[in-house]
Amino acid sequence: MNQFELSRASSVADALAMLAGDSQARFIAGGTNLLDLMKEDVARPTRLIDITHLPLAAVEAGKEGGLRIGALVSNADLAYHGEVESRYPLLSQAILAGASPQLRNMASTGGNLLQRTRCYYFYDAAMPCNKREPGSGCPAREGVNRIHAILGASEQCVAVHPSDMCVALAALDATVHVSGPAGDRAIQFDHFHQLPGDTPDIDTSLAPDEIITAVELPAEGYSSHYSYIKVRDRASYAFALVSVAAGLVLDGETIGSAAVALGGVAHKPWRDRQAEQLLIGKPANEASFTAFADALLQPAQPLAHNAFKIGLAKRTIVRALSRAVAMEEQS
Template sequence: MNNFTYTRATSVKDAAQRASTDQNAMFIAGGTNLVDRLKVFLDEPSQLIDISRLQMQRIERTANGGLRLGALVTNTAVADYPDIRRDYPMLSRAILSGASQQIRNMATVGGNLLQRTRCPYYYDTAFPCNKRQPGSGCPALTGINRMHAILGASEQCLAVHPSDMCIALAALDAVVEVEGTKGKRQIPFTDFHRLPGNTPQRDTNLEPGELITAVVLPPIPFAKSGVYLKLRDRASYAFALISVAAAVDLEGERIKDVRLAIGGVAHKPWRATEAEKFLIGKPVNTETFQQAAEIALRGAKPLTHNGFKVEMTKRAIRRALTVSAKGGGVA
């Protein structure tokens, strides 16, 4: 690790002010991803600003019946919270599928949103990487790219977003509350993370010095039927090859409303909005769900080693929608 100073923020405003005056400063709370990056010199901050003692550790009901998750609430607390398990089960299942108990006990809501890709070329400093050093190249273009993106990628970066929790949050229309020196603002979850484009070094739309303070879940009654399906090389805490978060609302035998998001396929949690639009008013059957899957993957651009992801994703979408339409449960 490089030498850095350590300071403990006394308030959100204090944390934002410290970060805004030092572009090389970084926030630390649970540190489950940041410390790994520090150890291999991916991040070399001038100072770490400890925000772990700030008052952002509550889950509370909002005025309209949703839930507000403080940025420092642990993943364990979210996954085990009775109202989450009852009203937003896909979120609880996504978190439980994502890491060991020890990591969940330390990892936070805000930190989960800010974790960086696990692309091996990003982590191995022997290789060039546009995310580490813009303009140096992306070796995944011609190298081993089995785990890489098939949607929304660019020649600058093919990495995928690693979070399970974020896929569920994308499907649930979550809103991210942030605060900086210019005040507070809300960012719709689907706008929080970025596609790589020509700036793969930027993962989010946070401004310098801004701090996540909470994530808000709106009331979605049919989210109770939500499912989270994760396909991976091994069942024990591996990153997703493909994951799907889905919730279906029925009116008789037809689809009244639906939420659908996909993980393991893009640089950000991928909300399948065109497939959702197609599904509204359609009958519940295998053919409908297959057509929705085809629409969701219409823009896929598989690479040399990950062509299997296209068909795998379609099958996972069909399975998740089918299970949700039957009332939910484990997919």
């Protein structure tokens, strides 16, 4: 780990002033991902700006009946917050499927959005990696790629996004609020994370001089019919091979609206609103869910070792939607 300076910000404006003009400075809250990156010599900030004392740790009423979550709310506090458990149980379930209790106690809402990929090659500083060093190559394309992307990848990068929480936020149509020298702005969750394209080193649409201040949820939380399923190699503390966040609004036995987001399959939480239209007005049964899953996975392009993810994703989608209808016990 390289040497670095540590500063503490007392306000959002103070944090932005510390960051300004220092391209090697990074904000740190729980540090559950950044410190890993520093230990592996993947990230080498010369200055860390402690933001844990900023007034961004509240969960409060949002606009039009929604919920506003401060960027410093811990994953544990968010998962067990009464409003989240009752109105957005899909989010609570997704958070509890991730990491470990100790990590959830430290990890922040804003930090979870900014997690970097867990690709073997990205974490190995001795290997080339376009995400870590643009133009150096992507050994995962021809190497060990069992955990890698089947959707939205490029010749430059086939890594996947590691977050469980973000998959639920994608399904819930969250909005990310950020602040910077130019003022405040809101970013729809669909547009926050980026596909790799020719710039795999750029993970999000957050500018280098901005800070996340909050995540806002709309009033609709799919609290009556929802499911989060995470398929992984072991029962706990493992990243998803495939995960599915599903929310439905039913009109009797007919689907009135639907939201389905996938994790473990792409560089960002994967949601296809056009494919979701195939569910609207259809009976809430296995045939409808299978047709939707087939359409959603039609663009998939597997690598040498991860073709199994296509069938796995289809089965998991059907299972998640079926559980959302029946409201089986969530585990």
